[in-house]
Amino acid sequence: MTQPNATRLLLVGQPGSEFRLAAEMARDAGAHVDMADAPAQALALLRSDGAMMVMIDVGLDAAGFLAQLRAERFTLPVIACGINASADQAVSAIRAGARDYVPLPPERSLIAAAIASIAPTASSVILGEDPALARAVSFGLSMATARVPVLLCGERSTGKELLARHIHDASGCSGRFEIVECAGASPEVIASELFGHEAGAFPGAVARRIGRLEKAHKGTLLLRNVDLLPPTIQADLAHALRSGVIRRMNGTASIALDARLMVSATTSLADRVAAGTFRADLVSHLELVQLCLPPLRERGQDILCLALRQIEDAARAEQRPAPALSEEAAAALLDYDWPGNVRELQDVMHRAVLLARGNAIEPSDLVLTDGRQLAPAAPRMELGLPKVESLVGRTVEEVERELILQTLEHCHGNRTSASSILGISVRTMRNKLKSFIEAGIAVSPAA
The missing domain is CATH 3.40.50.300 (P-loop containing nucleotide triphosphate hydrolases)
Structure with a gap:
């Protein structure tokens, strides 16, 4: 049964066993599939119902179809496919703007991979306790x-x-x-x-x-x-x-x-x-x-929770046993700054599953896209908040101002992150900073 928010795939080609097989495979992968016999019918469906991806037979006028998509300002990926198509036909479709070429009869893994590349997240469950x-x-x-x-x-x-x-x-x-x-x-x-x-x-x-x-x-x-x-x-x-x-x-x-x-x-x-x-x-x-939403580097143990989930997902996708996460590797994950946040963590753990040679992922398996190992985050600036004794004799307004300004400096001027740490809305943060600026107090520039 197709899910309400499933990937909407439009398959364009003459009715035939190979195309029906591709459609069934796409449905098995969780996609909602519409079919059109010709580019004109496909364009009509796109104008009325839309789609998230199109697969079109290179035996049709794929180049003309892609040109019309651009003319009508459609922005969606198109994958060319063909039954015993020549290399020239495949190359021509790619040059015309197709994202990729998939031969027919289709391989189930290629259909699933194409859908997965643009599919919405299968589950909307959000992991973490931050x-x-x-x-x-x-x-x-x-x-x-x-x-x-x-x-x-x-x-x-x-x-x-x-x-x-x-x-x-x-x-x-x-x-x-x-x-x-x-x-x-x-x-x-x-x-x-x-x-x-x-x-x-x-x-x-x-x-x-x-x-x-x-x-x-x-x-x-x-x-x-x-x-x-x-x-x-x-x-x-x-x-x-x-x-x-x-x-x-x-x-x-x-x-x-x-x-x-x-x-x-x-x-x-x-x-x-x-x-x-x-x-x-x-x-x-x-x-x-x-x-x-806070950046991953500020979510502490959530990093390990997400890493373990990604290990399971990557191992399942690669059809291999899921390795454990060594204590040293876990420490390395917690020590990294994660500028790419959750997406970067997902990619790092997928590579780690592929690189792991034993039963556990080690720090040497945690690498960036170019093979460099994760570098520990630079020492983070301490907030330097005053001790309780030093607060005596100062007004609440003064203490609040210092807390806001130092937190903002700690976040390198990022208003959203500072607001999240302080537990206030961005609007409140904005109003506070406006009053500081009007009073002639220096405020960290926005990130």
Whole structure:
């Protein structure tokens, strides 16, 4: 049975046993599969229902199909496939923009790997007992059935999307979980992804396309890296949130906005507003519920909990026994700074499973992508907080100010991390820092 948030795969090719086999394999791997006989039918399905990935037969006009996707501003991976296709056909499809080529009849492992590369996380369970993480998860779940926007902030790969899915799953809503990526996309592409368009909206718009806000009917849309949202789209989104309606590009019909909006950011929206690159009115809509996720380096024993889970997952994927984690290797994991957070930990542990030669992972098995071993984190600056005796005679306001400023310095100016450590909201942190600056007190620049 296909899961509600399963990978949506579109298979394009003439009906035949090989394509039916590929579809069955994809369904066995947990994907929702739609099938189209020709590129024109596939484009019609993409405009109305969308997909997360396309597999197309190189015997069809794969190059023309890829060109039309670009013209209509679709941004999704396409994998070429073929039955006894020549090397020239495969190379031609790759040059036209296909991500990869898979021969048919298909191998189950290749189909599963292709789906896994873009599949949403199978489980939205969040591992760890860190207090700051637990606070964010608890607050988020308490708002699961509300329809207000949610802002998830934190460094890259700290679990923002996972928490968004967790909240969506707990909401009981019947609609889809959709994602729009803001990083690296042009304003025009984001506008089409978000709002959709009518025929004639731009030169390549030959037919109506339903946007993801509309597809997320009675569901959730996650706007990833909203801090990089172009200014023109910020204005359109602020208007949609204020009015409760959206319009497709080049359209006149008002469509009720009934998707729950979640956004993620890796930098402070308040700092973006101060820099003049983000609209204050949009922030006011987005920050009613704000969930700050701590970086992995601040989560202590959670590192080992996640490492053990990844060892099991990697061993299962590689079809080999799961090695234990030696005490020395565990100490090395705790001593590393994890700039890439959870994603980096997953990759390190996968490599460790492949490198381990005995029954346990040793420190020598813990390497970076280029084979270098994990280096211990540089000694972290102590907060240098005053002893209790030195606080006598000072006001609470003075002590609070020193605590905030030293914590901020400890976090190298990262407002989100400092707020998480102090147990206050980013908005409270922003207001405090504003009052310090107005009083002529030096504040660490934003990270």
